Amino acid sequence: MAAVDLIVRNIGQLVTLEGPSGPRAGPAQKELAIVRRGAVAAVDGRIVAVGTEGEVTEAIESTPDTLVLDAGGAVVTPGFVDPHTHAVFARTREDEFAMRVEGKSYEEIAEAGGGIRSSVRSLRAASADDLLTRGRATLDRMLTHGTTTAEVKSGYGLSLEAELKTLRVIDTLARTHDVDVVPTFLGAHEFPDEWRDDRDGYVVHVADEMIPAVAGEGLAKFCDVFCEEGVFTFEQSRRILLAGVDAGLAPKIHADELHASGGAELAAMVGAVSADHLVCVSDDGIVKLAEAGVVAVLLPGTTLSLGKTEFARARAMIEAGVPVALATDCNPGSSMTESMQIIVSLASMMLRMTPAEAITAATVNAAAAVGLDGEIGTLAPGKLCDLVIWEVDDHRAIPYHYGVNLATSVVKRGRVVRGHPDGRKTPGPAPAH
Ligand code: NIG
């Protein structure tokens, strides 16, 4: 065995999630494969050994150059994966937030010209440099809170030129930021003002002009669509997703967020990698997701931020055998957070997912929702060494202790990118709870 360049040792609970490949559904969603008194070793950014300290020490060779991180008895998990974000935008929308608090609905604000179309106006006017600076700051906050991979969608451009501008910014972030970025084309996020009287014409424009241009430049891995009453119909969504498939972009769907719109059924029909939101999904839609192996990406931060009280039926999905993932939906309109930690807390508190199910949803199942479960999402030999040392000594405290940042050290591709190079910043276990 070659000498390793990183060892993380003295891990109280090492949450490996080792198990069969692919997303975890049903009872398997709560199997974390925890190793007590564990260690992880890596070379060139990839894990080479995982197990008890004794097993790892036996298996590897270290040199004076090997960085040894002492986790101080804390919990270590794979880095969080955020599989649904709109993290590149030009302006925040706290004005709309305040209006919602005073009683206006998200749909009313959108109808009056606010919402996504307001973000379209500001993004079109912004320079790529400004978008890049803001996008970098957003990814910085994600990393600080333990997210090591994030999907980022376009969808505030809604013209070929502005969508390409956005996707090129996303591409620059992907190449230059420590967070690994997965790009998604969302030209069908809303109808832009200039196409509002010819909606089918815009669908043809997205399918026949935007998708080939985006795919031709290699700027997206996925194609997404907002299938919703008042936005893209089932048929329009299908047309766009199939055009994406033809161009090599795998489908994702904003499905059944505000109304039951057949989004889950469409996801199953086109073989989508994920169906996202699903607050209003039908019982039949849940069965279809399970049969087709589509990952359900739930976004409880959006429900909370929109002031709604009906959350997605995570328990029904898990019981039906749908693999459930979680995401922030980080965006200026309906969910302004970069923290997967608060989402994991909301999943336990509002979706009644156990802490173990929520951690699976934020790691291996989230990785599957962006087609990367072969690379990230579990701590196993061969995978990228993306991990977080948490300021807790029991994994259940990650959703339990909420509204603060519990990530003390973040390791991305084997490098300490956040926190103290010697692991925990506080000596000894976190305060008793
Ligand atoms: O996922 N639902 C559509 N898109 C976003 C909201 C975007 C916005 O309001 O800017 C979402 O919630």
Ligand code: FE
């Ligand atoms: Fe979204």
